Amino acid sequence: MSGLPRASDLGLVGCHVCGMVCRDVEAPDAACPRCGSSLHKRKTASYSRTWALLIAAFIFYIPANVLPIMRTVSVGDVDDNTILSGIIELWVKGSPDLAVIVFTASIVVPVLKFFALSLLLISAQRGSRWAQRQRSKLYRLVEFIGYWSMLDVFVVALLTALVQFGFFSQVEPLPGVVYFGLTVVITMLASMTFDPRLIWDGRDFDD
Amino acid sequence: MTDDKKPITDDLPEPVVRRPRVNASIVWLVPIIAALVGLSLVIHAWIEAGPTVSISFLSAEGLDPGKTVVKYKNVTIGRVTAVRLSEDRSRVIAKVALEKSAQGFATADTRFWVVRPRIGLGGVSGIDTLLSGAFIGADVGESSEPKSEFTGLENPPPVTHGAPGKTFDLHSDDLGSLDIGSPVYYRRIQVGRVSTYHLDKDGKGVTLQIFVDAPNDQFVTTSSRFWNASGVDVSLGADGLKVNTQSLATVLAGGVAFQDPPGPHDATPAQEDAAYRLFNDRATAMAPPDGEPKYIRMRFEQSLRGLAVDAPVEFLGVPFGRVVSINLDFDEKTQTFPTIVGAVVYPARLGKAHDKLVALARERGDDEQMSQMMGRLVEHGLRAQARTGNLLTGQLYIAMDFLPKAPKVAFDGTAKPLEIPTAPGDLDKIQQQIADIVGKLQKVPFDSIGKNLDQSLGELNRTLKQVNGNVLPEVTNTLKGAQQTLGTANSAFAPDAPLQQNLGGSLQELQRAARSLRVLTDYLGDHPDALLRGRRADDKLQPAPPPPAAPTQGSKP
Numbered sequence: 001m002s003g004l005p006r007a008s009d010l011g012l013v014g015c016h017v018c019g020m021v022c023r024d025v026e027a028p029d030a031a032c033p034r035c036g037s038s039l040h041k042r043k044t045a046s047y048s049r050t051w052a053l054l055i056a057a058f059i060f061y062i063p064a065n066v067l068p069i070m071r072t073v074s075v076g077d078v079d080d081n082t083i084l085s086g087i088i089e090l091w092v093k094g095s096p097d098l099a100v101i102v103f104t105a106s107i108v109v110p111v112l113k114f115f116a117l118s119l120l121l122i123s124a125q126r127g128s129r130w131a132q133r134q135r136s137k138l139y140r141l142v143e144f145i146g147y148w149s150m151l152d153v154f155v156v157a158l159l160t161a162l163v164q165f166g167f168f169s170q171v172e173p174l175p176g177v178v179y180f181g182l183t184v185v186i187t188m189l190a191s192m193t194f195d196p197r198l199i200w201d202g203r204d205f206d207d
Numbered sequence: 208m209t210d211d212k213k214p215i216t217d218d219l220p221e222p223v224v225r226r227p228r229v230n231a232s233i234v235w236l237v238p239i240i241a242a243l244v245g246l247s248l249v250i251h252a253w254i255e256a257g258p259t260v261s262i263s264f265l266s267a268e269g270l271d272p273g274k275t276v277v278k279y280k281n282v283t284i285g286r287v288t289a290v291r292l293s294e295d296r297s298r299v300i301a302k303v304a305l306e307k308s309a310q311g312f313a314t315a316d317t318r319f320w321v322v323r324p325r326i327g328l329g330g331v332s333g334i335d336t337l338l339s340g341a342f343i344g345a346d347v348g349e350s351s352e353p354k355s356e357f358t359g360l361e362n363p364p365p366v367t368h369g370a371p372g373k374t375f376d377l378h379s380d381d382l383g384s385l386d387i388g389s390p391v392y393y394r395r396i397q398v399g400r401v402s403t404y405h406l407d408k409d410g411k412g413v414t415l416q417i418f419v420d421a422p423n424d425q426f427v428t429t430s431s432r433f434w435n436a437s438g439v440d441v442s443l444g445a446d447g448l449k450v451n452t453q454s455l456a457t458v459l460a461g462g463v464a465f466q467d468p469p470g471p472h473d474a475t476p477a478q479e480d481a482a483y484r485l486f487n488d489r490a491t492a493m494a495p496p497d498g499e500p501k502y503i504r505m506r507f508e509q510s511l512r513g514l515a516v517d518a519p520v521e522f523l524g525v526p527f528g529r530v531v532s533i534n535l536d537f538d539e540k541t542q543t544f545p546t547i548v549g550a551v552v553y554p555a556r557l558g559k560a561h562d563k564l565v566a567l568a569r570e571r572g573d574d575e576q577m578s579q580m581m582g583r584l585v586e587h588g589l590r591a592q593a594r595t596g597n598l599l600t601g602q603l604y605i606a607m608d609f610l611p612k613a614p615k616v617a618f619d620g621t622a623k624p625l626e627i628p629t630a631p632g633d634l635d636k637i638q639q640q641i642a643d644i645v646g647k648l649q650k651v652p653f654d655s656i657g658k659n660l661d662q663s664l665g666e667l668n669r670t671l672k673q674v675n676g677n678v679l680p681e682v683t684n685t686l687k688g689a690q691q692t693l694g695t696a697n698s699a700f701a702p703d704a705p706l707q708q709n710l711g712g713s714l715q716e717l718q719r720a721a722r723s724l725r726v727l728t729d730y731l732g733d734h735p736d737a738l739l740r741g742r743r744a745d746d747k748l749q750p751a752p753p754p755p756a757a758p759t760q761g762s763k764p
Binding site (some may be wrong): 012013017020022023025029030031032033034036039045048049052053056057060062063078080084123155163186193 | 219220221222223224232234235237238240241242247248274386
């Protein structure tokens with residue numbers, strides 16, 4: 001053991017909420033004497049929770065892509081669009097820039113999140129010391145871009161509220177958007193339950 | 208290391224130990240629920256998925272994979288998933304995923320057809336159909352034998368399966384604005400619709416099939432008349448402007464109306480598939496039967512501008528037939544171009560008159576043929592005239608009238624077709640008269656009149672110049688002289704002129720003299736004796752003393 005000591009080495013544990021540093025009593029149900037929130041050296045069951053949420057998010061991502069998310073009715077012409085068909089339509093109908101944005105927000109970002117979180121989980125569980133700094137950067141990125149995937153949900157919600165001209169033009173949300181929203185929310189939860197300190201737990205104080 | 212640790216830990220607070228919280232593994236409920244939801248979706252989709260059938264059509268027009276739906280009674284029961292060419296490329300095959308509830312449609316006697324967009328009666332829904340494209344209509348039969356490959360009908364089936372009602376055939380010259388689904392009206396209430404139509408085999412007409420729903424099919428009787436109630440019928444003919452419409456929906460979508468003719472008629476409900484003629488309008492449909500048409504010909508010597516095919520032919524004002532042809536002929540003898548007008552007439556339209564004429568002809572032993580009858584009528588002055596029916600448009604019609612003054616003509620009763628002698632129309636006479644007047648006017652020597660008038664005016668001009676130059680100065684001089692004379696006269700008569708004063712003096716003298724004379728006469732009146740005796744004393748000569756003189760007068764006698 002070299003370098004700076006860690007809290008666990010010193011027998012200390014910090015409260016996540018109020019930041020109070022307490023003695024580590026090694027009890028599973030210790031709580032902060034000041035604010036009452038539970039104390040733990042690492043987020044409780046971070047691996048299993050993150051895995052569970054990630055798998056749930058992945059399951060929801062399938063209907064989110066298969067089911068149509070939005071129905072547009074324009075002058076009697078009913079059009080149900082899934083995420084992908086919407087992107088294709090945007091591309092074909094001459095808005096490739098919009099298509100790229102939607103593609104990034106609703107396909108690239110969620111898929112990236114699945115990969116990134118899985119990567120972080122696997123590498124941390126194996127105590128890998130590979131590219132720890134980059135992995136923690138990746139984690140911050142995942143945390144940060146998490147909610148941007150809600151873009152689709154917002155677009156559908158906005159269009160539904162704004163475009164209500166009866167027969168001439170109408171936008172209705174379809175079940176797909178619910179699953180998509182669930183996917184986004186659950187991946188955000190998953191990234192929240194992941195404890196980034198786990199990345200560093202396998203380190204050897206030599207860097 | 209422990210040295211570093213100890214001083215810190217000693218001051219640090221002890222965490223509170225509480226009851227154990229829920230197990231962390233409960234979070235695995237989330238993916239389980241997610242899996243259940245996903246599974247339920249899959250199961251739902253699997254349960255909902257009905258049979259997939261393929262329907263072949265001649266053309267894929269209007270069929271859009273993923274969009275075109277299959278409808279039964281306007282309820283969506285499936286969707287076209289793919290359209291591809293058949294192996295021999297003669298047809299297209301549409302794959303249709305039916306819903307689970309529509310499983311019964313994948314049976315042997317189900318019929319499918321493409322409903323092309325058209326404006327229907329439902330207004331918005333009609334436009335909706337027009338814009339959202341065609342859909343596949345379905346009609347299920349009674350069979351339960353499963354089948355997955357169908358041949359789509361090119362036209363909707365005449366009647367949806369099991370609908371109560373009757374089908375009738377209508378024959379017409381053309382389709383007009385009718386279409387499959389166009390309504391059939393009875394007293395302006397929709398009671399049925401056009402189910403199908405097709406060209407007659409000889410191509411000379413159209414046969415429409417209509418379906419009238421029960422119980423209204425009983426109103427179609429053996430004597431019912433059908434007419435085309437579609438569109439706006441605007442006709443501007445010799446008999447004026449006519450606009451006929453049904454309801455606005457009919458104007459858009461077209462329609463057929465039927466009704467029994469007025470008067471006594473056979474009211475037995477018609478049999479299924481009875482055939483009727485579809486008339487163009489209500490008036491024609493309701494008109495009494497025309498009987499056998501006869502073709503006649505007329506030869507007009509004048510221009511027939513304004514006479515059109517279909518112009519009416521009237522017999523004493525009764526619509527009698529219509530013009531069917533107008534041709535120009537050339538007469539070598541007279542080097543003129545007479546117009547040959549052909550017309551179809553319906554003698555039966557004359558009603559009683561026709562019956563009587565026929566009866567009379569029979570009595571006389573004549574042939575009851577029209578030629579014989581016409582021969583007699585022509586003898587009595589029957590002539591055809593082209594008359595103006597509408598002054599606004601100049602439309603002509605053919606009028607058959609008795610003209611007693613008409614010159615006799617030879618009538619060939621055996622000619623085929625029958626040729627009716629003609630007489631120039633009223634307007635032609637007027638034209639002739641106007642031409643005469645114009646001819647006379649042309650004979651007036653406007654040139655020489657003009658020339659003479661011009662000379663006379665020149666003379667006048669010269670005379671006037673002379674008057675101006677010579678006579679007028681003289682006149683001026685004379686007037687000046689006159690003025691001088693008048694001035695002299697004026698001064699002579701002025702109040703201070705000697706003449707005036709002398710005259711005043713003389714008049715005064717004369718006045719005095721007159722007074723003296725009056726005195727004398729008065730005196731003589733009172734004293735006539737003075738003439739003999741001379742004048743008396745002076746005091747008696749006072750005739751006008753003031754009133755006190757009266758007693759003296761009274762005491763005088």
